Amino acid sequence: MALPPQLIAEFDELVTHYPERRAALIMALHRCQDELGGWLAPETLEDLAAYFHLEPVEVYGVASFYPMFQLRPVGKHVVSVCHNISCELRGAREVLAKVCQVTGAPVHGTSPDGKFSVHTVECQGACANAPMLDLDGHYHEDLDAAKVERILGGVS
Ligand code: FES
DSSP, X not given: OOSOHHHHXXXXXXXXXSSSGGGGHHHHHHHHHHHXXXXXXXXXXXXXXXXXXXXXXXXXXXXXXXXXXXXXXXXXXXXXXXOSHHHHHTTHHHHXXXXXXXXXXXXXXXXXXXXXXXXXXXXXXXXXXXXXXXXXXXXXXXXXXHHHHHHHHTOO
């Protein structure tokens, strides 16, 4: 197993909080993504499968279901723009176009300088304040192009 010893020690403690070992998988996926370069490499998923006594396809199934898990290398910052109905009706297309313009990243791609990756995501439960985006796990709501420029322009 190639998981770092400190993560294994963390998971050994984590699993004691759950009735079944596998119930800690999502937390472990988050920790691996945080600690191992911002994305989940195939070897990491295989290592987690071994640790949780699961088949690799089961771990892949969980990781691929949730948009917060990255299965390919990403930029330093990840911008996820909701494109579902409430956001769409309130300007998500303009928001996405502005995000791509400001970051230099294409949709589902990474900017040439490696600073930003941009994705579209399904409803994030913030419809009352549509349109919205998620920047590195933090929601920004009631967006327009000027607000997008202010938010992303301040990211270092
Ligand atoms: S449709 Fe965008 S947050 Fe719900």
